[in-house]
Amino acid sequence: MVNKQIRLSEFNLPSLYKLDLPQKVKELINKLALSQSETYLIGGFVRDMVLGRNSTDLDFIIIDKSAVELATELALEFDGNFFVLDELTETTRLVLKNESSKQYTFDFTPVKKQELEKDFARRDFTINALAINIKEPDILIDKFSGLEDLKQKVIKAVKLQNLLDDPLRFLRAFRFACLINGEIDNETLSYIIENINSFDDSVSRERISVELWKILDCNNSFSYLRKLADSSLLEKIFPELIPMRKVTPNDFHHLWLFDHSVELIKTFEENFHKIPDWANEELNSPFGLLESPKKKAVVKLGCLFHDVGKPATWEIKKIDNTEKHTFYGHDKLGADIFKETGERLKFSNSIIQTISNLILYHLRPFQLSQGDASISDRALYRFFRDVGEDMPLLLMLAVADLYATIGPKVTKSDLEKGEQLLLFLYEKYRKHKERENEKAKKTKLMDGNEIMELTGLKPGRYLGDIIKELDEAIAVGEIKTKNEAQSWVLRAIQKINKPS
Numbered sequence: 001m002v003n004k005q006i007r008l009s010e011f012n013l014p015s016l017y018k019l020d021l022p023q024k025v026k027e028l029i030n031k032l033a034l035s036q037s038e039t040y041l042i043g044g045f046v047r048d049m050v051l052g053r054n055s056t057d058l059d060f061i062i063i064d065k066s067a068v069e070l071a072t073e074l075a076l077e078f079d080g081n082f083f084v085l086d087e088l089t090e091t092t093r094l095v096l097k098n099e100s101s102k103q104y105t106f107d108f109t110p111v112k113k114q115e116l117e118k119d120f121a122r123r124d125f126t127i128n129a130l131a132i133n134i135k136e137p138d139i140l141i142d143k144f145s146g147l148e149d150l151k152q153k154v155i156k157a158v159k160l161q162n163l164l165d166d167p168l169r170f171l172r173a174f175r176f177a178c179l180i181n182g183e184i185d186n187e188t189l190s191y192i193i194e195n196i197n198s199f200d201d202s203v204s205r206e207r208i209s210v211e212l213w214k215i216l217d218c219n220n221s222f223s224y225l226r227k228l229a230d231s232s233l234l235e236k237i238f239p240e241l242i243p244m245r246k247v248t249p250n251d252f253h254h255l256w257l258f259d260h261s262v263e264l265i266k267t268f269e270e271n272f273h274k275i276p277d278w279a280n281e282e283l284n285s286p287f288g289l290l291e292s293p294k295k296k297a298v299v300k301l302g303c304l305f306h307d308v309g310k311p312a313t314w315e316i317k318k319i320d321n322t323e324k325h326t327f328y329g330h331d332k333l334g335a336d337i338f339k340e341t342g343e344r345l346k347f348s349n350s351i352i353q354t355i356s357n358l359i360l361y362h363l364r365p366f367q368l369s370q371g372d373a374s375i376s377d378r379a380l381y382r383f384f385r386d387v388g389e390d391m392p393l394l395l396m397l398a399v400a401d402l403y404a405t406i407g408p409k410v411t412k413s414d415l416e417k418g419e420q421l422l423l424f425l426y427e428k429y430r431k432h433k434e435r436e437n438e439k440a441k442k443t444k445l446m447d448g449n450e451i452m453e454l455t456g457l458k459p460g461r462y463l464g465d466i467i468k469e470l471d472e473a474i475a476v477g478e479i480k481t482k483n484e485a486q487s488w489v490l491r492a493i494q495k496i497n498k499p500s
Helices: 022-035 042-052 067-078 113-121 146-152 166-181 188-192 205-217 221-230 233-237 238-246 258-273 277-283 295-305 328-344 349-360 377-404 413-440 448-456 461-476 481-493
Strands: 003-008 039-042 057-063 080-086 091-096 105-111 129-133 137-140 313-319 322-326
Touching: 003 461, 022 039, 022 057, 022 166, 039 042, 042 146, 057 113, 067 080, 067 091, 067 105, 080 188, 091 322, 105 113, 105 166, 137 146, 146 481, 166 188, 166 221, 166 233, 166 328, 205 221, 205 295, 221 233, 221 258, 221 295, 233 238, 238 258, 238 322, 238 328, 258 377, 277 377, 277 413, 295 328, 295 349, 295 377, 349 377, 377 413, 377 461, 448 461, 448 481, 461 481
Parallel strands: 057 105
Antiparallel strands: 003 137, 039 057, 039 129, 080 091, 091 105, 129 137, 313 322
């Protein structure tokens, strides 16, 4: 252990108090600096400060003081709430109610003065052991050469055995490498691979999900997903992917199925710039209320799982002495497999539903186009209706799949036509959404109550079918007035074989 103390200004880095932080956050830090207790800011916030990145998670070591006692005082003074994160260490989290500061978290861990060096040494990686004594805000404490590792873009364990204290650190190594667009130190990576079986069911699934989403949120996820696969850690997280290693290349797929699915992350990132600006912006937005995951991360995970149903549906048939590989129903089976995966990893219901939909419908964009025949308005409407709000995500998955499917029978012309089709579908969907938004502002030509009054139908499947078909006929321009809608409903009733 070295004990470097580096003046931040010497590296053109801002001191702690010169950061662009909400006023309440600055006041809280200043309050800690003025207190009699010795307090250190350590970990990710300091690392990101050095990298010039914004961070909202502040981890403090407080010397010889109760974390709960401190959090109680600060919660009263700064109008916040607190709770104990870890009963064993008494790590306590404070969150402020102030609108501009509520996304910030303040975690306090009490440490005895004589245990301070040991606390630094228990950290995971050197870049996360950087610290600042907040009474000396211009001095960076660097006990393990973390600043040099940041410069060299290397993720190195403080001590290799520290990784076994919390095997989630195996995955975090890849996440931090992705964050700085760097590499995992060879000794650290070898240790992870040698101890891969320590990454078992005891590792929190919720914490695994958080780390995965942060990797997939990056614009450079592919190389780190590839390294996760090469280390076998990816299959420890997703054992559902293991059977995909058995499916061989064929006339349309130049890679084994497992590698094809990982390759989609690469083709996603290489071709993301091709989609319309509005779609690019949407996929870069958060999927839900939290900053992570972004929608593009959800699509990337869909890419990884889009063919997960193929191993169980794989058949090789000989036709005219030529082998044909078939995977009938793999889309439906894959969607069901992912639902179980998502539940196991504690994904939100909305993420599970979206990725299941991406898998279920991933063949549909290319099934719309048959040769040189044009796609009918009715076919487009049904496609957009079935996929719904996930359409921009599905089309990006299709772009990635297109460019990862380059077996010997796939021509350059096939790829060009495929890209044209997908960009055409993006534009058609944009116009469809504009029409739907305009339609939502107007009174419907006929609603369910009016149809029941006109026909005598009761609520049920038959009524639902009529409403669905009527909406379709209106959407494609076959019906424009209320009279036309009433006439259409009466004709439709005559065709329905109502139960007695």
